[in-house]
Amino acid sequence: MSAATVSAPSQTFRTVFVLGILSAIGSLSIDMYLPALPSIARELNTTDAAAQFSLASFFIGLGLGQLLHGPLADRYGRKRPLYAGLALYTLASAGCALASNIETLIVSRFIQAVGGCACFVIARAMARDLFDTATVARVLSRMTLIMGAAPILAPLIGGQVLMFVGWRWIFWGLTVFGAMCFGMAVYWLPETRQAAKQARNWLTTAWHNYGALLRDREFMGNALAGGVSQAGMFAYITGSPFVFINLYGVDPAHYGWLFGLNACGIIGGSQINAYLLRTRRPADVLRRTNNLVAILGLLMLAVAALGLGGLIGLMVPLFAFVTSLGFSQPNAIAEALNRQHQRAGAASALLGALQFLAAASAGAAVGLLHARSAVPMAAVMAVCGVLSWAFHTLLIRRARPALPPAAGAA
Incomplete structure (x- = not known):
């Protein structure tokens, strides 16, 4: 049971805005x-x-830190672990600014990531x-509007x-x-889950929850489908500087505009997705999007x-592929977190990892x-697109019969 609810439109907007800002902390910390x-x-x-290893250490911290914060958020409520993460992130950011050698910077970046991924x-x-599952998908789409601005700006x-x-x-x-962000979390976010009253310590609970999630076909199908489709975006981020600049002769000063164009595609796709979810279920939109991602x-x-x-010939399917992530990611996350009431923190952490x-x-x-093409x-x-389709098909569509369409679905 949630510790708080969000009802007034102004309060809902404020909450979604703050959650979007928190979710953008990783992109800002990397791209800036x-x-x-x-x-x-x-x-x-x-x-x-x-x-460059200072960037790798940040990624390592993101991967490990998520597995830590999820169980803590289930055990001790949402806001206390969030406060701890933001405090650690803020102090580590100052440590990065004060670093006098590369070793200090690398360690500070790792700590910064461990704290920041709590957000x-x-x-x-x-x-x-x-929110319920359909509303979660719409909320995540709105959050993407804020998160998507980070790679551009x-x-x-x-x-x-x-x-x-x-x-x-x-x-x-x-x-x-x-x-x-710490101040906004204190004053603008409600506590949505009280600390759990249980005898087992949080490490034992985390081990139990992660094991249960790994055996959950519906969770794993959605998490893996969303994860590998998102991995296609990282393949693009890794390869696009060479492809655009070295292969096609794009001026480095103009590379950011092409990168921003595709980021706009994600933002636009996520907002169309929010509109579609008024009459369609997240699972239905996700299934069709996974088919499209594989084809693209x-x-x-x-x-x-x-x-x-x-x-131009490459940019057309590339833009469509990246735009499709604005549909797949919010729905995959919402479907993965569906039914994970008591272990939503662990589910969110494993999903991110x-x-x-x-x-x-x-x-x-x-x-x-790497090749000259x-x-x-x-x-x-x-490969990411095909695997996304395969995971969703093999783990979910064959695991349970299709549910009847939602009322009013088109």
């Missing part, structure tokens, strides 16, 4: 400092590879506490900060952002392999398959 990596390497007298784990769990902001005051002020800005991935691979249409593992694997695959990026994205 990407333009600064060469400057960091020079100032800290280290190699480019060592500077999107608990944001998803809070949404599940407050963060590199631009980071580049301007780097130009005028240096890379350390990027992390001072994240420190201030963390403190602001294979189409993009064919275009890349045959060299059809140059950059699976998505991160799939994303890291896709990015690594693009790097290992767009085929490696397109091939990994195609």
Whole structure:
């Protein structure tokens, strides 16, 4: 049972806005400092590879931290673990700004990620506490409107900060952002789950909950389908700088505009998804989207392999693929969290960890398959699309009969 409900439209808007801001903390923390990596390497007298490992350490922290925060949020309520995570994130951001060597920066980035990932784990769990499944999918679509702005604005902001005051002020800005998020969580978010009254400690409970979730075909089908389709996005992020700039000759100054165009596609798709969910069930939209993602991935691979249409020929299926994530991600998350009432925190954490593992694997695959063509990026994205369809088909559609359509469904 939730500890609080959100009823008034203004309160609902405020809650969704804050949850969206919290969910964007990972993108801001990654994308804002990407333009600064060469400057960091020079100032800290280290190699480019060592500077890039500060990004890898952040990803590792995201993957491990989610598995920690989910059970804590189920055991101790949502807000106390959120406060702890935000406090850790804020302090670690200041540590990054003050780092005098690359080792300190790498460790601080890891701690920053462990604290920051509490935000999107608990944001998803809070949404599940407050709303039913269909409403959760709509809420997540609205949150994507805020989250989707981060990949567009963060590199631009980071580049301007780097130009005028240096890379350390990027992390001072994240420190201030963390403190602001802490204040918004205190004053604007309700506690949606009280601390559990149970004899077992949280580690035992976490082990039990994660085991139950891994055996749950419906949860795993939705989590894996959403995770591998999202991994296609990371394959695009990893491969697109080489494909756009080196292969097709796009000016590096214009790369951000192409990246932003696809980010707009995700935002637009998520808002159309919110409209569709007024008359359709999330499971129905997800099933059709998974079919489309598989087809688009294979189409993009064919275009890349045959060299059809140059950059524009590749951009059309690529844009459609990325836009489809605005439909698949909110619905996959909502369906995965459905029925996970008492372990929504653990479910949100495992969902995020699976998505991160799939994303890291896709990015690594693009790097290992590196070639002077767009085929490696397109091939990994195609595999992600087909796997998303396969997981959803094998684990869910064959696990239980289809439910009757929702009232008023078109």
